[in-house]
Amino acid sequence: xxxxxxxxxxxxxxxxxxxxxxxxxxxLVLAGVIVAVLLADLFLEESKKWVLSTIAGFGLLAAFIxxxxxxxxxxxxxSMFGGAYVVDTYSLLVKGIFLLAGYVVVLLSQNYLEEGDYxxxxxxxxxxxxxxxxxxMGSSRDLVTIFVSLEFLSIPAYMLAAWRKRDLKxxxxxxxxxxxxxxxxxxxxYGMSLLYGDTGTTILKGIGAKLQNGxxxxxxxxxxxxxxxxxxxxxxxxxxxxxxxxxxxxxxxPITAFLSVASKAAGFVALINLIYVAFPxxxxxxxxxxxxxxxxxxxxxxxxxLRQTNIVRMLAYSSISQGGFILMPLAVAGGKSSGNALTxxxxxxxxxxATNLGLFAVIIAVSRxxxxxxxxxxGGLFSYAPLLGVLATAFLASLAGIPPLGGWVAKFGAFRAVxxxxxxxxxxxxxxxxxxxxxxxxxxxxxxxxxWMKPVPDGDTAPIRxxxxxxxxxxxxxxxxxxxxxxxxxxxxxxxxxKL
Amino acid sequence: xxxxxxxxxEPQPIWYLMLSALLFSIGAFGVLVxxxxxxMFMCIELMLNAVNLSFVAFSRIWxxxxxxxxxxxxxVVAAAxxxxxxxxxxxxxxxxxxxxxxxxxxxxx
Numbered sequence: 321x322x323x324x325x326x327x328x329x330x331x332x333x334x335x336x337x338x339x340x341x342x343x344x345x346x347x348l349v350l351a352g353v354i355v356a357v358l359l360a361d362l363f364l365e366e367s368k369k370w371v372l373s374t375i376a377g378f379g380l381l382a383a384f385i386x387x388x389x390x391x392x393x394x395x396x397x398x399s400m401f402g403g404a405y406v407v408d409t410y411s412l413l414v415k416g417i418f419l420l421a422g423y424v425v426v427l428l429s430q431n432y433l434e435e436g437d438y439x440x441x442x443x444x445x446x447x448x449x450x451x452x453x454x455x456x457m458g459s460s461r462d463l464v465t466i467f468v469s470l471e472f473l474s475i476p477a478y479m480l481a482a483w484r485k486r487d488l489k490x491x492x493x494x495x496x497x498x499x500x501x502x503x504x505x506x507x508x509x510y511g512m513s514l515l516y517g518d519t520g521t522t523i524l525k526g527i528g529a530k531l532q533n534g535x536x537x538x539x540x541x542x543x544x545x546x547x548x549x550x551x552x553x554x555x556x557x558x559x560x561x562x563x564x565x566x567x568x569x570x571x572x573x574p575i576t577a578f579l580s581v582a583s584k585a586a587g588f589v590a591l592i593n594l595i596y597v598a599f600p601x602x603x604x605x606x607x608x609x610x611x612x613x614x615x616x617x618x619x620x621x622x623x624x625x626l627r628q629t630n631i632v633r634m635l636a637y638s639s640i641s642q643g644g645f646i647l648m649p650l651a652v653a654g655g656k657s658s659g660n661a662l663t664x665x666x667x668x669x670x671x672x673x674a675t676n677l678g679l680f681a682v683i684i685a686v687s688r689x690x691x692x693x694x695x696x697x698x699g700g701l702f703s704y705a706p707l708l709g710v711l712a713t714a715f716l717a718s719l720a721g722i723p724p725l726g727g728w729v730a731k732f733g734a735f736r737a738v739x740x741x742x743x744x745x746x747x748x749x750x751x752x753x754x755x756x757x758x759x760x761x762x763x764x765x766x767x768x769x770x771x772w773m774k775p776v777p778d779g780d781t782a783p784i785r786x787x788x789x790x791x792x793x794x795x796x797x798x799x800x801x802x803x804x805x806x807x808x809x810x811x812x813x814x815x816x817x818x819k820l
Numbered sequence: 821x822x823x824x825x826x827x828x829x830e831p832q833p834i835w836y837l838m839l840s841a842l843l844f845s846i847g848a849f850g851v852l853v854x855x856x857x858x859x860m861f862m863c864i865e866l867m868l869n870a871v872n873l874s875f876v877a878f879s880r881i882w883x884x885x886x887x888x889x890x891x892x893x894x895x896v897v898a899a900a901x902x903x904x905x906x907x908x909x910x911x912x913x914x915x916x917x918x919x920x921x922x923x924x925x926x927x928x929x
Contacts, residue, residue, distance in 0.1 A: 463890070464889075464890050464893050467890075467893065467894070467897070468893055468897065471897045471900070471901070475897075475900055475901060475904050478904050478905075478908065479904055479907070479908070482908050482911065485911050488912075488915055488916070488926060489926055489927060491908070491911055491912040491915060491924075492912070492924045492925070492926055492927065493927075494908045494911075494912075495857060495908055495909065495912055495924055496924070498904065498905055498908050499851075499857065499860055499861065499864070499905075499921075502861075502864050502901055502905065503848075503851050503864055503867075506844075506847070506848075506864055506867035506868050506871065507848070507867075509868065509871040509894060510844055510867070510870065510871050510874065512871075512890075513840075513871050513874040513875045513878060513887070513890075514874070516875065516878055516879075516886070516887055516890070517837075517874065517877075517878035517881070517882075517887075520878075520882040520884055521884075521886065522886050522887075522890060565927070566927040569927050570926075570927060633927075
């Protein structure tokens with residue numbers, strides 16, 4: 321058996337696949353930086369470990385350069401490895417979002433790690449590995465590539481969630497994230513094997529050509545359902561959201577910011593790749609499923625957020641509910657508003673990344689002084705830290721979707737996508753979304769009330785000193801949130817050119 | 821007589837698919853029911869191996885090498901996951917010997 325197999329294959333000589341190094345440059349630069357961080361960690365003495373965060377930060381910015389050169393090079397799409405890895409405008413845009421979000425997370429981590437006495441070398445190594453996985457996810461157009469990128473970004477994240485290893489809460493966060501994450505990938509893999517079994521190929525385009533509405537076999541339907549369930553865990557959609565609040569609360573705060581923004585965005589990017597390339601004609605199966613998940617995710621996330629007293633936990637539920645809004649346009653993908661939906665999701669991901677990272681930067685800055693994660697510890701923030709108070713209000717208002725800020729543009733896009741689909745289904749989702757936007761004011765407003773109207777707890781009005789890295793993160797996020805809202809043309813112009 | 825019976829019944833690829841579905845269900849059931857983190861983890865490994873079996877069976881049906889090469893990726897990633905998972909589980913069992921999934925619930929709500 322083996323000999324015949326070998327004989328038949330040896331006839332055709334092996335030819336190495338053509339590799340477009342320019343298209344792979346962001347990944348290659350990142351891989352180089354990862355090795356540099358790992359080696360530098362070996363040879364640096366303990367007092368000089370801060371250099372590592374600088375290498376990581378500049379490395380992420382260096383990886384951004386080839387993204388810009390690729391964007392202006394004018395090629396519509398560069399496809400490699402038989403269509404398994406595609407670099408197009410959409411993937412460049414999401415790669416840019418991942419790299420900038422990663423840079424902000426490095427800025428957030430700097431003082432947190434130095435003051436908390438954690439293992440810096442390994443931390444930045446794992447963080448960069450996870451970002452590399454996300455960057456790869458942007459280009460994955462094959463079941464195997466998607467799987468490898470997903471694990472590449474998840475496995476370091478499991479370790480980062482359990483990073484404070486002497487704290488039981490962090491252990492618990494890591495364990496829950498790990499067990500549910502691996503369970504979800506097993507479910508997703510089984511779905512992938514069924515899709516492969518039905519279509520005989522792992523390339524998403526090939527799968528998309530074979531799956532047609534109305535003529536799908538039960539095996540393919542089951543495959544689609546399992547794959548979507550697997551990613552629903554990753555984006556913490558209800559009813560697969562249980563791990564999120566506990567993991568977010570127990571993990572180190574910069575990692576919480578990273579998980580709730582970048583890791584979630586990576587899950588959405590994978591869903592977009594699958595739905596737009598592999599299941600464009602499978603709307604009958606995935607649309608009702610994602611629609612129900614979107615409606616229940618935003619509702620449950622909001623209702624649970626209303627009763628939280630811990631800020632990080634409240635933001636965890638808020639991020640679940642925002643995830644529902646990002647899912648909403650996906651529920652009408654494949655119909656006539658497919659293009660609108662893609663634009664809406666990518667816009668939402670960019671705005672959400674800027675806003676949520678900014679809010680976490682404020683949380684880290686304030687808790688440096690108050691040493692508390694309770695909502696009441698924000699009392700009277702404006703009176704002694706006016707800049708932080710104003711920024712926090714801006715980020716909260718953006719999350720709530722108040723007009724001059726980025727969140728408004730994002731929500732507008734999401735609603736436009738579901739309404740232009742012209743189905744009853746889309747109108748129903750829009751109504752659920754509108755009701756939820758109102759409910760969300762409840763808890764965003766209660767945080768704002770603490771900042772502006774409540775007295776300072778214990779009367780301690782010493783000003784908050786923020787280190788320069790945190791200031792930089794606050795400025796980047798604040799600037800991006802405001803710019804995306806005031807000049808929505810920026811992101812809309814970028815997202816008009818994105819096509820898969 | 822027995823030898824004749826065995827010769828007649830030739831294993832079909834579909835049998836492997838059924839076995840894989842059965843293994844996957846046992847694994848998934850185990851994750852949901854068992855409370856020891858290590859055993860939950862073993863059940864997940866069972867699910868991953870069910871996936872491998874199903875990839876190989878489908879690969880055989882299609883006469884396509886893609887499914888079999890996917891198995892290698894799954895194997896390698898599963899090995900990496902074991903390393904990380906055991907590290908996390910050992911760190912929690914060191915703090916709380918004999919902890920079950922019900923004990924790991926400091927955070928609620």
